[in-house]
Amino acid sequence: MSQQHLTEAEYDAITDAAAQWCMRLHAADCTAAERQAFEQWRDAHPLHAFEYEAMQEIWEVADHLPRPPTATVLPLAPRRSWRAYGMAAAISALALPLAAYSGWSLGWLPSSYEHFQADGSMRQVTLADGSQIELNLGTELTYSNYKDQRRVTLKKGEAFFKVSHDSAHPFVVKAASGEVRVTGTQFNVWMYEDQVRVILLEGSVLVNSDNSRPDGGFRLDPGMQARYRRGDYQPQISQTYANDSSLAWRQGKLVLDNLALGEALPLINRYLSKPVMLADSATSNIRVGGIYDVTAVKSLVTTLPKVLPVYLTRNQDGNPVINSLPGTAPKS
Structure with a gap:
């Protein structure tokens, strides 16, 4: 099946399959064999992975919906046709306009949802509120506009925010296990793996390292920064x-100001497909400096x-490993 010559029926079949896999992989009884079959399906065609990612994003937004206290869970019939699920989904779609309006008015569902990604070059986007x-x-990252807040989920990387002021509609950036809350x-x-660093230039922000404590957080003033890891x-x-x-x-430069390699590698690795590793703790203390182009890291x-x-x-996974020459590494 060529990506350049897909018929409408072929494209619809891929979309349906992506939706089915998304439901199945989130089921509690999904088996290891099914997950392996999914990986084979996903890797069989670039469009398979693309459509599944789209379904996964929709699932993540839907995951913010509250669960009814008396919800009934129906077991999946082993031999039930996926077409039956498709018919059920089509019937459910008839109720979506009303459900969407109710979800928005109650603050459960966003009125808009956008996905942004910067791969080979930097990118600047302007949201509907002017931010x-x-x-x-x-x-x-993704952006969702809810009735009571504007929400960004930073999935990976780094972003600079210039937020339009709206005291009644806070702007929240979720990163790792925490969040940053502002009005303007x-x-x-x-963010790199589970490490997060927030730097404030103007205004004020509230930084919370643990989303399970919604009333927590520390306020930053201009010129301040906050760091946290998952679990802090x-x-x-x-x-x-x-x-x-x-x-x-923002000017396309990576500046390493006489940093120990242990501190520098998270800044370097976020630009690499294969992260660089350190041979030992002594190697991590060797210092490095310089100004580099972010496209040539x-x-x-x-x-x-x-x-x-x-x-x-x-190493055996193909990652570059930095080793100190004998007798040259600083003591850890």
Whole structure:
């Protein structure tokens, strides 16, 4: 089946299959064999993965709906045709306009939902409320407009936000296990794996490192920053130092200001498809500096042995590993 010559029926079949897999993979009784079959289906054609990701995003938005206290769970019939599920979905679709209106008025469902991604180049988007977001390379986020809040979910990467003021409609950025809540301001959010760093330029923000405590959080003033990891009870708050270069990415630069490799690698790895690893804790203390183009970070890794007392190997997963030359690593 060629992606360039798909018929409408073929395209609909892929969309239906993506919806079916999304339902099945979220079922409690989904087996390992079914997950393996899904992976084979997903990898069989680029459009399969694309359609499944779209279904997954819809599922994530729907996941914010409250569950009825007396909901009845019906078991899936082993031999039931997926066409029957399709018919049920079609019947349910007749009620969607009313359900959507009720969901919006109660604050359960968004009136709009958008997905933004920056791969090979940086990207700037303007939301319907006038807020602007700059996306660094390798950044992915979603935006949902609810009745009581504007919500961004940062899935990976880094973004600079210039938020239009609306005290009745807070702007919330969810990152890892925490969130940043504002009404109108300018700030930057960087995330790598479970690490998050928030830098405030204007206005004020409330940073909460644990979404399970909705009443928690610490307020930042301009010139302050907050850091947290998943599982932190509260973020670490500090002042940004003079000439801080964390926002140099907006000019396409990565600035490493005499950082230990252990600190520098999260900044480097977020631009790489294969993250660089460290051989040991002693190697992590070797310091590195310089200004680099964010589009050429891959070449930075290969040049490290020319400027530092290190050499590169690869582990069994193919990741580059930095090793210190014997007798040159600082003591940990």
